Amino acid sequence: xxxxxxxxxxxxxxxGGGAERVAAEWxxxxxxxxxxxxxxxxxxxPVTYRLADDVxxxxxxxxxxxxxxxxxxxxxxxxxxxCVSIRMLRLMRRLGxxxxxxxxxxxxxxxxxxxxxLGVKSIQTxxxxxxxxxxxxxxxxxxxxxxxxxxMFDALTVLTETDCRVMKQHGATNVESxxxxxxxxQIELCENARTKTVLAVGRxxxxxxxxxxxxxxxxxxxxxxxxxxxxxxxxxxxxxxVDFLRKLCAGCSENVKFAPFMDEIGEEYRRAEVFVxxxxxxxxxxxxxxxxxxxxxxxVCDFEGRQGEYVKDGVNGLLCxxxxxxxxxxxxxxxxxxxxxxxRLQRNAPKxxxxxxxxxxxxxxxxxxxxxxxxxxxx
Numbered sequence: 001x002x003x004x005x006x007x008x009x010x011x012x013x014x015x016g017g018g019a020e021r022v023a024a025e026w027x028x029x030x031x032x033x034x035x036x037x038x039x040x041x042x043x044x045x046p047v048t049y050r051l052a053d054d055v056x057x058x059x060x061x062x063x064x065x066x067x068x069x070x071x072x073x074x075x076x077x078x079x080x081x082x083c084v085s086i087r088m089l090r091l092m093r094r095l096g097x098x099x100x101x102x103x104x105x106x107x108x109x110x111x112x113x114x115x116x117x118l119g120v121k122s123i124q125t126x127x128x129x130x131x132x133x134x135x136x137x138x139x140x141x142x143x144x145x146x147x148x149x150x151x152m153f154d155a156l157t158v159l160t161e162t163d164c165r166v167m168k169q170h171g172a173t174n175v176e177s178x179x180x181x182x183x184x185x186q187i188e189l190c191e192n193a194r195t196k197t198v199l200a201v202g203r204x205x206x207x208x209x210x211x212x213x214x215x216x217x218x219x220x221x222x223x224x225x226x227x228x229x230x231x232x233x234x235x236x237x238x239x240x241x242v243d244f245l246r247k248l249c250a251g252c253s254e255n256v257k258f259a260p261f262m263d264e265i266g267e268e269y270r271r272a273e274v275f276v277x278x279x280x281x282x283x284x285x286x287x288x289x290x291x292x293x294x295x296x297x298x299x300v301c302d303f304e305g306r307q308g309e310y311v312k313d314g315v316n317g318l319l320c321x322x323x324x325x326x327x328x329x330x331x332x333x334x335x336x337x338x339x340x341x342x343x344r345l346q347r348n349a350p351k352x353x354x355x356x357x358x359x360x361x362x363x364x365x366x367x368x369x370x371x372x373x374x375x376x377x378x379x
Contacts, residue, residue: 204237269294
């Protein structure tokens with residue numbers, strides 16, 4: 001039996017978001033496998049995702065962010081990075097860390113430097129698409145983090161085979177795909193509990209990436225034909241963002257409901273007939289998988305083949321092109337109007353996502369951990 005490892009997971013926060021949920025799932029499941037797991041994060045923010053009792057939690061202990069973008073903000077940013085680096089070094093030395101996993105890029109530089117100083121193996125996990133839609137440029141900082149800094153880690157994981165190909169085209173040799181774990185297990189279908197609801201989930205402030213404007217424009221036409229159906233969008237956002245989105249659905253506001261993000265979202269999935277992922281640029285779409293696990297008929301915008309890795313068009317969901325109001329409208333109307341199609345998608349969806357169960361994806365992560373530590377796979 002291979003020895004268990006001391007693993008440190010570094011994540012910016014445990015507040016909302018797909019990457020944050022994944023970090024918690026990995027921590028809990030690696031601990032359940034017997035590894036000694038610690039999580040370093042910002043504990044000054046609300047904790048959405050709970051960690052198991054045997055997972056140690058360490059805080060960055062960062063000072064509150066000052067208002068504005070002047071010299072005070074610049075000094076705060078520099079001192080914060082220095083303090084996090086020092087605390088990370090001390091923590092890894094004290095814990096005797098074997099492997100450090102950076103979830104996302106926010107503290108990737110600090111993780112990389114600390115691991116190199118101490119001789120600790122490092123893994124970076126990227127939770128965003130490694131390309132952008134046509135006409136949208138990747139920022140210089142993001143480019144450096146994705147395509148330059150990431151090569152210095154002992155291993156790099158990306159969300160999809162599509163992203164793996166993109167990274168290899170940029171010269172990465174340490175990359176492989178690692179699907180996000182699905183936090184919901186397959187459920188028994190309860191068709192009687194469903195209402196005529198089309199559900200969407202995501203941060204409202206990221207409405208352009210999430211394509212909520214496209215969804216609302218498409219819904220304006222659908223609502224006229226199917227007035228007994230409702231669109232429900234769940235996610236937090238600034239008041240001005242909510243006001244902007246409400247204006248887009250002014251002609252069908254009685255058929256649209258906005259609700260804040262909730263910890264226990266499973267009930268929403270169980271009540272909805274249809275789930276829509278309308279994103280222009282989505283690296284994965286964990287909420288779509290969660291909805292499918294709960295038996296929703298999913299309509300998913302496929303960004304360069306990424307969502308096509310878990311949705312087979314017409315079998316367990318419907319795929320459509322991103323950033324296209326007409327195509328999204330047709331797909332939603334099709335699943336609303338064709339009950340036989342809708343029920344078939346609902347029956348097929350839960351079984352099709354079993355391969356993303358935490359036990360499966362964490363087992364692959366564990367193999368990556370052992371591999372970077374130079375320990376051969378047990379047959």
